[in-house]
Amino acid sequence: MTRSRFRLGKVFGVPVRIDASWLLIFVWVAWSLAASYFPGMYPSWSTELTWLMALVTGLLFFASVLLHELGHALIARSQGIPVKDITLFLFGGVSNMADEPGTPREELLMAAAGPLVSLVLSALLGALRLLLRNGSQPLAALTLFLAGANLSLALFNLIPGFPLDGGRVLRAVLWAARQDLAWATRWASRVGQAVAYIFILSGMVRAFLGDWVSGVWIAFIGLFLENAARRAQLQLTLRSLLDGHVVGEVMNRDCQILPPQLTLDVLVGQFLLRGARRCFTVGTRDNILGLLTIHNVRAVRREQWPTTHVSDVLTPLADLRVVAPETPLWNALSEMTAEGVNQLPVLEDGKLVGMISRDNLLTFIRSRSELGV
Numbered sequence: 001m002t003r004s005r006f007r008l009g010k011v012f013g014v015p016v017r018i019d020a021s022w023l024l025i026f027v028w029v030a031w032s033l034a035a036s037y038f039p040g041m042y043p044s045w046s047t048e049l050t051w052l053m054a055l056v057t058g059l060l061f062f063a064s065v066l067l068h069e070l071g072h073a074l075i076a077r078s079q080g081i082p083v084k085d086i087t088l089f090l091f092g093g094v095s096n097m098a099d100e101p102g103t104p105r106e107e108l109l110m111a112a113a114g115p116l117v118s119l120v121l122s123a124l125l126g127a128l129r130l131l132l133r134n135g136s137q138p139l140a141a142l143t144l145f146l147a148g149a150n151l152s153l154a155l156f157n158l159i160p161g162f163p164l165d166g167g168r169v170l171r172a173v174l175w176a177a178r179q180d181l182a183w184a185t186r187w188a189s190r191v192g193q194a195v196a197y198i199f200i201l202s203g204m205v206r207a208f209l210g211d212w213v214s215g216v217w218i219a220f221i222g223l224f225l226e227n228a229a230r231r232a233q234l235q236l237t238l239r240s241l242l243d244g245h246v247v248g249e250v251m252n253r254d255c256q257i258l259p260p261q262l263t264l265d266v267l268v269g270q271f272l273l274r275g276a277r278r279c280f281t282v283g284t285r286d287n288i289l290g291l292l293t294i295h296n297v298r299a300v301r302r303e304q305w306p307t308t309h310v311s312d313v314l315t316p317l318a319d320l321r322v323v324a325p326e327t328p329l330w331n332a333l334s335e336m337t338a339e340g341v342n343q344l345p346v347l348e349d350g351k352l353v354g355m356i357s358r359d360n361l362l363t364f365i366r367s368r369s370e371l372g373v
C-alpha cells in the first residue's frame with residue numbers, strides 16, 4: 001500500500017517526509033491548544049494571541065518529534081546503519097533504517113537515543129520555564145507546554161512494547177541475554193501486544209465511564225500498537241523464510257521485451273489483453289530503456305493510443321530501482337515496499353536478465369511452507 005506522503009526536505013542529510021495523517025494530528029494539537037488549553041490557563045489572552053501561540057506551539061511540538069527521530073537516525077548512522085528517511089505520521093515519527101541493527105548493543109543505543117533526546121529537551125525547556133518565571137507570559141506558557149509534551153513523548157515511547165522504543169530496548173536486552181534475535185523479537189512483540197490490550201481495555205473502560213474522548217483515543221492508540229506488534233512479528237517470520245535466498249533463484253527469466261516504436265493500441269490488443277502479464281520491458285536485451293505497466297497505458301486517453309509509442313509513456317530505467325541476481329530476496333522485497341511497486345527489473349552488467357515480482361516471492365514462500373523446507 002502506498003500512502004500519501006510529501007517530502008519536506010533534508011536534515012543532516014536525512015530526507016524528512018510527512019504522511020498525510022500527520023496533518024490531522026497537527027490540526028488537532030493546534031486546535032485543542034487554542035480552544036481549551038490556553039484559554040483555560042490564560043483567560044486574559046486575546047483570541048489572536050491564543051491562536052498565534054497555538055500555531056507556534058504546534059509547530060515546535062512537531063520540531064520536537066523530528067528531533068526525537070533525528071536522535072534515532074543519527075545514532076543509527078554512526079553505527080553504520082544507513083537511514084533511508086524519517087516519516088512523521090499520526091502517532092509521531094518513524095525512522096526507516098535500510099537494515100536491522102547487527103548487535104544488541106547497536107539496537108540498544110539506537111532505541112534509547114530518541115527518548116533520551118526528548119528527555120534532555122524536556123529538562124532544558126523546564127529550566128527555561130523557571131528562568132522565564134517573571135518574564136513574558138506567552139513564552140513561559142510555550143516552554144511549559146513543550147517541556148510536558150517532550151516528557152510525554154519520552155515516556156510513551158519508553159513503554160516496553162515492541163516496536164516502540166522501549167520495546168526495542170527490551171528486545172536488545174533479551175537478545176543480549178540469549179543471543180537469539182528471533183526469540184527476542186517474539187517476546188518483545190508479545191509484551192507489545194499485551195501492552196496494547198491494556199490500552200484498548202482501559203480506553204473502553206474510560207469511555208464506558210463517560211469520558212468518551214480520551215477513552216476512544218486511548219483505545220485507538222492500543223489498536224495501533226497491537227497492529228504494529230503483529231506486523232513486526234509477521235515481518236520477522238517473512239524474513240526468516242526469505243533469508244539466505246537471492247533474486248536469481250525466483251526471478252522470471254522469460255521477460256517479454258517490446259520494441260520502443262510499438263504503439264499503445266497494438267500493445268493492448270496483442271499483448272495486454274491476450275496474456276496474464278501486466279508488465280513489460282521496452283528496448284532490447286542489451287539496452288533496456290525502461291518498464292511499461294498497465295498504469296502507464298491508463299494515463300493516456302484512448303483516442304491517442306494509435307499515435308502513442310511505448311517509448312513515450314514508459315518509466316525510464318534511470319527512475320527505477322533495479323536489483324541484481326545476487327540481491328537477497330529480503331532486500332528486493334524491502335525495495336518494492338519502499339518504492340510502492342510490484343516488480344523490479346533484474347540487471348547483470350547493465351543487461352536485463354529477468355524480472356522479480358511480489359508474485360514470485362509469494363509463490364516461493366507458499367512452496368516453502370507447503371513443502372516444510
Ligand SMILES: [Zn+2]
Pocket residue numbers: 068069072114115157165
Ligand atoms: Zn523513538
